Amino acid sequence: MVNFKEFWSRNTLVGVALGQFLSLLITSTGFSSSELAKKGINAPTSQSFLNYALLAVVYGSILIYRRKPLKAKWYYYILLGIIDVEANFLVVKSYQYTSLTSVMLLDCWSIPIVVLLTWIFLKTKYRFKKITGIVVCVAGLVLVVFSDVHAGDRSGGSNPRKGDLIVIAGSTLYAISNVSEEFLVKNADRVELMAMLGIFGSIMSAIQISILESNELESIKWTAGAELPFFGFAVAIFMFYSLVPVLLKTNGATMLNLSLLTSDMWSVLIRIFAYHEKVDWMYFLAFGAVVAGLLIYSGVDKDGNEQPPNVGEENPQPRKEYEEVISGNDSKFVHLLQD
Template sequence: MGKSDDYYGPTAPGTTITVSDPSDSETAAVAAGLHELEAESAHWYSYFQTFDFWAVILLGQVLALCITGTNTFSTFLANLGTSIPAFQTLFNYVLLTLIYLPVCLYYHGPRKLGGIILRDGWKYFILSFLDVEGNYFTVLAYRYTNLLSAQLLNFWSIVCVVILSFTVLRVRYKWAQVAGILVCCGGMGVLLASDHITGANGGPAANAVKGDLFGLLGATLYGLSNVFEEWFVSKRPVYEVLTFLGVFGVLINGVQAAIFDRQSFASATWNGAVGGYLVGYTLCLAIFYSLAPLILRMGSAAFFDISLLTGNFWGVIIGVHVFGLAIHYLYPVAFVLIIVGLVVYFLAGSMLGDSKKPWLGDNQEGGVAGIGTAKLKALNTARKKALVAQETGAV
């Protein structure tokens, strides 16, 4: 039986589709698996009962802890008189290159990798540029503005992600997703209010206007890079994306560090403690970059950004135990609000959550069948329930 609309149109759950052309089998399996999964969304809480929901919530908190770790090590470095934002991030891109380039060469081979560079190299360069500059200008903002203003500007990255996802990637947000984002932002607002009440806003700003403009630029670049990376990891293997993010990141960040960090590098403190803090910073950031594609596949760039809001709470825990800060009673309230917002985000969602990407097609034919993708979930479901079979045997 040849290709027909029967493979892509509605089918009853549990129906087996037969194909004779092996080239059609994967597409047919995905179509059948997606329909089976979406048909299981019988209740508003269906997604909450899945492994994916708890995995994506946990991943978000691990990433928030990684960001807290990088901020903590950056504070240690600054306290020792070593403030080299571009140079200290360079090691992260070097480590990503050392880890993922050999993996990419193993799977693709030199010839195929060369073809990818010629075809898509400019796209990966843009992704790396947005990522490097987002890091740089966000750190730079803290030099000129106070902590309260810098944290407020973090909201702008969420706004950018939502606008870009809606206009460019054709994502259509449900009422629960909008409500979840607003609840999370409300929790962040409570956190900022407590900082203002206690005076823990970083003190007076050296140049508030300049710092706020840098922060706004950094948040915009972050939003752009997050959406772009979500698009990339839904279509390409994670090891490929991280390879090019690392390689181009080394080049871009290296040039930037050579230009802008020379004076800071010369006057910085260099000892064993600084070396240890740089190692800790690099490891936290490398783990963050390695896990981020999974949450972008299983969730979305919007969920990714609002998950990181809890990093401010984890930062307070570090501050209390490491820097001797006092915790305000509103901090737990803010944390609970953000977590509730993350849960609300998935209300009335399907069993696929945000893993089914609209830009990949109805049957995710434009995507890669990688870990965390809706395409792989659909294929596994179809094979497990024998929804698709060839005339010569099961697929």
């Protein structure tokens, strides 16, 4: 039996609330990308570049002011930067081929990947109550699939099949990025993570823009109102990146990805109040199911919440070993992964 008193713990409520705010931010970026695609603007890497530049300037300034050595080797951040840039590129690119709701639906592919990666590499324990929470969340989203309104929305897009495949590839990279960020934020430092991700993300984005999008940017005809979704996307994704490490540190990568499931439902609510559209009642039932699943998942601290890699194991490794991993002892890193 689930103890409902656990649901009202400070950690649970803050985690759920923060997760839903992040979900709203993702919803806003989805609307921005969709609007830009409708206006014929196809520059996915350029959309993300401004976010990385903001991260580099804001958090890089703090990092320089601290004048402290990096806790993680710089080449870890290069790999993370490449993965993150390509994940953003693929998901934003998919809006050129498929519908907004299809993108948000297929993003849930990241959940089983995150669960698998955190179980293997971070030694996260997923006991019965946590698995129940995950199942309830995904079941809530499945309800949306069977909605007539939702089925009609999925028909949008110039090449839905191609767009769906691109989303799945991007979701896989997002999962790898999220798990890597969780490991780094728990063992290194949030400001360092954001600064280095911003620096290397900006570099990788600039290179990709020069190769793939230079001609596209020159040919873009900025119609009236196109600047608002472009810069709105950058501001929203910057806020998202700034807050994600907070949720990763307190609740873990799986909680983050489960929280983002409600982005589809938030988009429906926006359509109801902003565009006065009528939607199927199953959307509201789905939203309630996802929130209930989040409460079940996060409200069971004593059953093995996601912890830093050396916490909660039957034979915990000394933290020193993980610090050696971060400092660049690659052989020990391989040994730990094999264990």
